[in-house]
Amino acid sequence: MHQINKWEQAVRLKQNPLTSRNFPETEVFSEDVLQEFLNRSSFVYVKPIGGREGKGVIRISKNSNGIYSINGYTNTGSKMDKECFNMEEVLTFLYSNHIQKSLPNYIIQQGISSFTADGQALGVRVHIQYVKDQWVLGGMLGKLGNQEDGIVNRNRGARALPIRELLLLHLHMNQQEARVVEEKIELLCLEAGRVFHAEHDWLKECGIDIGIDPSGEVWIFEVNMRPSIKFFYHLEDKSVVNQIKKNRLNRK
Structure with a gap:
């Protein structure tokens, strides 16, 4: 089964001028x-x-x-x-x-501190897809962890919430600041997709885990080459998961 291990991910992301600045x-x-x-x-x-x-x-x-x-x-x-x-x-x-x-x-x-003002571990899950010869955003969601170890993972008890809610209510950004962060996350993740696809043309989808430090800077923590979309079903608004499924149909 195809996979790109975490060390190869690190090497590739550090070689790219854009992603290298936002990878620990x-x-x-x-x-x-x-x-x-x-x-x-x-x-x-x-x-x-x-x-x-x-x-x-x-x-x-x-x-x-x-x-x-x-x-x-x-x-x-x-x-x-x-x-x-x-x-x-x-x-x-x-x-x-x-x-x-x-x-x-x-x-x-x-270690990159990625926590809310009240000390909850936070993250962003981004799903990108390769459709008709280009990488596109499937969707993104916010994540809040319940562990002091800072590990924000669906399988470790994290909960999903809309990305805008995470940024506005938990990081106290205004609408403009939130839009800028969302745009930066999208650009960064699409570039990561291009980095890996250049050498691995079998790659069609990535689930990318993002952190946000106290200054509002975004960081790529990890890239999953076999991403599940189960977490997106936890959102009340199903438009995000529906967009991911629509993109899959458009690929065929």
């Missing part, structure tokens, strides 16, 4: 890289190169007292919460529970 710093996992990232960022994400549905994704943070917190999910989807008092404990925990030390099967990604 990402490297293949190693002990040195983990330490280096945590010296520069308050938290990072460690992700399996080929994972889906939020499985295997963990957040590692370090507070002002030097205590590390590990939150997230095992590769089977079980919740993970652990406090460690030094990096040696962190690595011991990861190697015993999560990461195969001998294989480069995980990436480390710079």
Whole structure:
């Protein structure tokens, strides 16, 4: 089955002038890289190169007292919460529970704060489609998570809401600011589609997870090459999911 793993995604997105500015710093996992990232960022994400549905994704943070917190999910989807008092404990925990030390099967990604004013993790899911020789927007929705780990995934309890509602009510933007953000998200995601399609012409649809930092800047967190549209059915307004289905018919 066709797929583009997270490391290849990172390499391709970093090579493109437009997407590179809005994609978090990402490297293949190693002990040195983990330490280096945590010296520069308050938290990072460690992700399996080929994972889906939020499985295997963990957040590692370090507070002002030097205590590390590990939150997230095992590769089977079980919740993970652990406090460690030094990096040696962190690595011991990861190697015993999560990461195969001998294989480069995980990436480390710079943590980007994407939260509402009251501390709820937020995100945007964007569905793009390749129709009649061009990438088009199928639809987008807002996501609110219920987990402190910042992982905003339908399979991890996130809820869907209209994108405009997310921007206006939860990020307190005005209508003009919201329109600008939506337009930027659309342009960024369509460019990501073109980046991958240039080398993978089998690719017809992408589900792209977007974060929005406190300054209102948007970030590509992840691109799913086998996207489900189930989350769009959670919206009361069915026009978005209907547009996605219409685009699929127009492709034939």
